[in-house]
Every structure is written in structure tokens, then in C-alpha cells.
Amino acid sequence: MNNRRKIAAGNWKMNGLRQALSEVEALHAANPNPNCEVVICPPATLIRSMAKICGEMEINVGGQDCHENNAGAHTGDISAEMLADTGATHVITGHSERREAYAETDALVRSKSQSAWAAGLVAIVCIGESLAHRKAKDTLEIVGAQLSGSIPDGATGENLVVAYEPIWAIGSGLTPTLDEISEVHDFIRAQLISRFGEATGNAVRILYGGSMKPDNATEIGALANVDGGLVGGASLKAADFSRIVAAL
Numbered sequence: 001m002n003n004r005r006k007i008a009a010g011n012w013k014m015n016g017l018r019q020a021l022s023e024v025e026a027l028h029a030a031n032p033n034p035n036c037e038v039v040i041c042p043p044a045t046l047i048r049s050m051a052k053i054c055g056e057m058e059i060n061v062g063g064q065d066c067h068e069n070n071a072g073a074h075t076g077d078i079s080a081e082m083l084a085d086t087g088a089t090h091v092i093t094g095h096s097e098r099r100e101a102y103a104e105t106d107a108l109v110r111s112k113s114q115s116a117w118a119a120g121l122v123a124i125v126c127i128g129e130s131l132a133h134r135k136a137k138d139t140l141e142i143v144g145a146q147l148s149g150s151i152p153d154g155a156t157g158e159n160l161v162v163a164y165e166p167i168w169a170i171g172s173g174l175t176p177t178l179d180e181i182s183e184v185h186d187f188i189r190a191q192l193i194s195r196f197g198e199a200t201g202n203a204v205r206i207l208y209g210g211s212m213k214p215d216n217a218t219e220i221g222a223l224a225n226v227d228g229g230l231v232g233g234a235s236l237k238a239a240d241f242s243r244i245v246a247a248l
């Protein structure tokens with residue numbers, strides 16, 4: 001056993017109008033005193049209202065991305081400082097959908113994570129291999145390179161959460177076997193310890209993401225180096241997400 005507190009993090013992606021805020025109230029009603037940390041990353045348009053609703057609840061609110069600069073001529077972008085200003089405490093960086101659709105590199109993800117820390121946010125840094133890499137048995141090599149390239153120096157157990165999300169498992173209903181998940185999470189733990197030292201390396205939470213559901217969250221969450229989940233589809237409805245929160 002370790003003393004890392006598990007995290008149930010919901011990534012709503014580009015889903016949710018104002019009426020979806022009622023899901024947060026329903027989640028709170030279902031788990032008023034969760035054993036794990038709960039974070040919801042709604043679209044940026046809902047952060048302010050969600051943070052207000054969550055003020056009295058044990059639910060944290062996060063962004064799904066941030067720009068690497070604090071301010072400037074970057075039409076359409078939002079900075080980490082702005083997310084913090086509007087009530088967010090966390091931000092996802094390097095999600096595979098952004099790495100793919102916006103060609104985000106490890107170096108950019110590292111800058112974004114750095115600016116998240118400068119704004120006082122917890123960075124949830126995402127890494128994960130494609131199906132082609134998995135089939136070519138390159139998973140650990142890819143994940144190792146993303147890990148060292150995407151995480152700035154100065155990580156602590158408080159400012160960094162790593163999310164391992166195999167791209168082929170996201171939104172597909174497919175998940176790696178428990179042994180495959182363990183292999184990657186154990187590898188990430190070893191890499192974190194070798195770079196940041198025993199204490200910090202053991203304190204950083206490592207989440208699994210990719211088709212986590214109420215019916216697989218218990219067994220995945222029980223693996224030694226799995227400290228919770230980053231959940232997309234199953235975080236949208238309180239009925240599902242509250243079961244994942246309870247499982248973790």
C-alpha cells in the first residue's frame with residue numbers, strides 16, 4: 001500500500017451546455033464525501049459556473065488545455081493564468097487529441113505544463129502510444145520519450161499528475177489487459193523515481209485513461225501503480241461517474 005490519494009478525473013472534452021452543470025450536483029449528491037479526489041475538466045465555457053457550484057463540494061475543476069504564454073496575441077487561446085483566475089485548480093496538458101489535431105509536440109506540452117505550474121495549477125500530463133506503436137512493441141519507448149519530453153523539471157507530488165492513455169483505448173471501448181496496464185504504470189513509476197528521486201517519484205499520481213467505465217474501474221484502480229483514472233465518455237453522466245468515484 002502507498003499513501004497516494006486516488007483521483008477520479010473527468011474530461012468532458014467538447015461536451016456540455018449550461019444544463020449539464022446539473023450533473024455536478026447529481027455527482028455530489030451521490031458521493032458527498034468521496035474517498036478519492038474528484039476533478040472535472042469541462043469545456044472552458046463552463047469552468048466559472050462549475051467552480052462556483054463546486055465551491056462547497058469536494059470537487060475540483062480543471063481546464064482541458066492552456067496556452068504556454070500568460071497573455072498576448074493568440075486568438076482563441078486561453079492561458080493557465082486565466083484558467084486559475086476563473087476558478088480552475090487543474091489543467092490537462094498533452095491530451096492525445098490535441099497532440100494529433102494540433103500537432104502538439106512534447107516540447108510544447110512541457111511549456112504548457114510549466115505555465116500551468118507558474119499559475120499554481122496542477123498539470124495532468126497525458127502520454128500514450130498509438131495502436132501501431134503497441135503492435136510494434138514500441139510502447140515503453142514511446143511512453144518513456146513522451147514522459148521525459150513533456151514534463152518540466154521541478155515536478156512534485158502536488159503539481160504533477162501523469163495520465164497514461166493508450167490512444168487506441170480512448171473512446172473505443174477497448175482497454176489493455178491488467179498486465180499491460182501494470183507494465184506501463186510500473187515503468188512510468190520507475191522513470192519518475194529515476195528522474196525526480198524516490199520521494200517525489202513515489203508521490204506523483206499516475207492515472208489510467210481510455211474507456212474506463214464503472215465496471216472496470218475497480219480492477220484497474222486496484223493495480224499497484226494506478227492512482228485513479230482520467231475518464232472521458234463515462235464522466236459525462238453523474239450516474240456513471242459517481243460509480244467510478246465510488247470504485248476509486
Ligand code: PGA
Pocket residue numbers: 011165169170171172209210211212230231232233234
Ligand atoms: P474515454 O476518454 O474515457 O472516453 O475513453 C478518455 C480520455 O480521452 O481522457
